[in-house]
Amino acid sequence: MKSIAYILALVLTATAGDCTAQTVFVSNEKDNTLSVIDAARLEVTQTIPVGKRPRGITLNRDATKLYICASDDNRIEVYDTATLKKTGDLPSGLDPEQFFLAGDDRHLYIANEENNVVTVLDVQSRQVVAQIDVGVEPEGMAVSPDGTLAVHTSETTNMVHRIHTSTHELIDNTLVDQRPRHAEFTEDGKQLWVSSEIGGTVAVIDVARREVVKTISFAVKGGKGPRAACRD
Secondary structure (H helix, E strand, C coil): CCCCCCCEEEEEEEECCCCCEEEEEEECCCEEEEEEEEEECEEEEEEECCCCCCEEECCCCCCCEEEEEEEEEEEEEEEEEECEEEEEEECCCEEEEEEEECCCCCCEEEEEECCCCEEEECCCCCCEEEEEEEECEEEEEEEECCCEEEEEECCCCHHHHEECCCEEEEEEEEECCEEEEEEECCCCEEEEEECCCCEEEEEEEECCCCCEEEEEEECCCCCCCCCCCCCC
C-alpha cells in the first residue's frame, strides 16, 4: 500500500448521451504520482509520475487541462486530461502549495509557503504578473465569484488575507483559529468559509463586513481539545 501523507482530489465529469462518467484525480505527495480513479468502479485506472511533492491540483473551466503544484520542483505542471500527457511547465515561485484558477480561466493565484508570498500567474502568456508579500506560511487560496477579491490563509499568522485582484494590493486581514488551511467562497460570494486545522473550527466570514459571523466547532465531546501538530 502506498504511503500517502497528503492528498488533494478533483473530480472530472464527462457526459456522453444519457451516461455520466466521473474521473477522480488525486495528488500523492509522498511518492510523486497522480492517481486516476474511476469513480463508478472505485478503482485506480492509472498512476502517473509527476513532479516532486505534488500538492494542489485544479482543472481549467472546460476540464481539458489539469494543473499540478510540484512543490519541491518550484513549478506548475500542466497535463492534458484526455491523454494524461504532460504538455508543459509554468513558473510558480518558490514552494507552491495551493492555488486557485480565477473565473477568467487565465489568472492563477499561487500560495508560496517557503517565502511567504502569493504569486499571480498569467497561464496564457506564461508570465508572472505579480508577487505579493503576505502572512507566514500561506496555504489556502480562493478567488471571489465576481473575480474582484483573492484570499489566502496563512497557517502561522492564523489569518485570512485579502488581495485586490486589479491592483494586487493586500487590503485587509481577518483573524481566525489556529492553522487555517482551506478557504471557500459561497456561490453568491457573500460568505467565505475557512477551516482551521489545529483550532478544529470553520470560520464563516461575512465578506462585506469583513468579520467572522459564526464559528463552527468540531471538538469531540469528552476529548482533551486541540494539540500542537508537526508541520506537513
